[in-house]
Amino acid sequence: MDNQEFSDLAQLWQSTPASPPPALEQCIQRHRKQRLGLFAGIAIETLIMLLVSAWFVLALFEPAPLVTQLWLGFGCVWGASMYTLVNRSRITSLRILKNQQLSQALEAHQQLLRQEIWRWDLSIKATLLFALVLVLFILVQYAMSSVFLSNGLLGLLVVAILLPVFKAKKRRAGEVLKTLSE
Amino acid sequence: MTEQIKEQDRQQVVEAFWPQIRRAAKGYERRAALCEELSQDMAFALWRALNKFDGQCKLNTYVYRVIHNVAVDHIRKHSKQNEDELADEHAHSPDSPESNMQKQQQQQRLERAIHQLPLSLRQVMMLKLEGIDTAEISDVLGISEANVGIRLHRAKTQLTEQLMEKY
Numbered sequence: 001m002d003n004q005e006f007s008d009l010a011q012l013w014q015s016t017p018a019s020p021p022p023a024l025e026q027c028i029q030r031h032r033k034q035r036l037g038l039f040a041g042i043a044i045e046t047l048i049m050l051l052v053s054a055w056f057v058l059a060l061f062e063p064a065p066l067v068t069q070l071w072l073g074f075g076c077v078w079g080a081s082m083y084t085l086v087n088r089s090r091i092t093s094l095r096i097l098k099n100q101q102l103s104q105a106l107e108a109h110q111q112l113l114r115q116e117i118w119r120w121d122l123s124i125k126a127t128l129l130f131a132l133v134l135v136l137f138i139l140v141q142y143a144m145s146s147v148f149l150s151n152g153l154l155g156l157l158v159v160a161i162l163l164p165v166f167k168a169k170k171r172r173a174g175e176v177l178k179t180l181s182e
Numbered sequence: 183m184t185e186q187i188k189e190q191d192r193q194q195v196v197e198a199f200w201p202q203i204r205r206a207a208k209g210y211e212r213r214a215a216l217c218e219e220l221s222q223d224m225a226f227a228l229w230r231a232l233n234k235f236d237g238q239c240k241l242n243t244y245v246y247r248v249i250h251n252v253a254v255d256h257i258r259k260h261s262k263q264n265e266d267e268l269a270d271e272h273a274h275s276p277d278s279p280e281s282n283m284q285k286q287q288q289q290q291r292l293e294r295a296i297h298q299l300p301l302s303l304r305q306v307m308m309l310k311l312e313g314i315d316t317a318e319i320s321d322v323l324g325i326s327e328a329n330v331g332i333r334l335h336r337a338k339t340q341l342t343e344q345l346m347e348k349y
Contacts, residue, residue, distance in 0.1 A: 014313070
């Protein structure tokens with residue numbers, strides 16, 4: 001491609017038809033809604049964590065069966081660990097976004113994707129662990145009362161749905177990382 | 183020059199760079215709806231970023247940095263759908279005047295060829311097509327001028343091949 005050919009291409013590229021001006025006001029509104037959504041999500045997660053913790057503490061002081069106490073204890077530790085690890089990764093991502101120099105965008109975005117992949121990986125492993133303990137809980141309950149708990153089976157169904165979703169999310173994040181690394 | 187761009191001027195700057203924003207969005211996103219969304223995101227990000235512009239680089243450079251960073255962010259968030267399914271969305275613009283049809287087809291061919299380039303080459307090529315010189319491209323993307331030269335050479339070679347294939 002010689003200079004003249006490239007110049008013709010540049011002219012063609014720059015001669016795109018005019019389009020209506022940007023709708024900045026709508027963008028500002030959308031940005032506000034996104035921020036509100038983000039804070040609402042974090043608030044809901046925190047609330048769930050507090051509720052499960054309160055439930056666990058109440059179960060410790062009430063005459064609840066040991067298996068239930070153990071199950072709630074596991075749920076509490078599992079939830080708290082997930083909450084801490086995922087939010088630590090989110091804070092790392094926010095720091096990357098805040099500190100990123102404009103000239104290092106690709107690198108920063110690759111780091112963000114690595115954090116995202118790490119979070120999905122953690123979610124997969126944590127969900128598998130949760131499923132394993134849930135199965136144990138169901139079996140112990142069955143051994144004690146010869147009745148399968150419908151809530152436990154429902155929980156397993158939710159886990160069975162969530163796992164492929166997490167795996168797909170992780171795979172797609174990996175694909176995007178590959179695109180950015182080209 | 184260290185003073186920030188005044189509030190009322192920011193919108194004017196965004197509107198002045200709107201054609202460049204639209205072209206960059208088309209270079210990164212071929213799905214019409216997402217392309218529109220990306221253009222708006224770029225405009226909004228630029229409007230916000232202009233508040234922090236301290237004059238340490240040229241306004242042009244600053245604007246292109248912001249635009250291309252938003253695009254990379256967009257790729258991170260939206261490359262999760264199959265682009266090939268919607269690859270020809272731009273080809274069916276309903277308000278295309280017939281007299282410009284041939285030119286539009288050439289533009290679409292160019293857009294498609296640019297889309298075939300790997301991201302690192304595509305960025306350099308789009309900036310060069312905007313008439314930005316090598317030194318400024320190096321500033322915008324944060325890579326050395328030599329690297330820009332190498333990428334540009336590869337991009338031109340691949341673009342030529344792509345365009346030849348289209349004919």
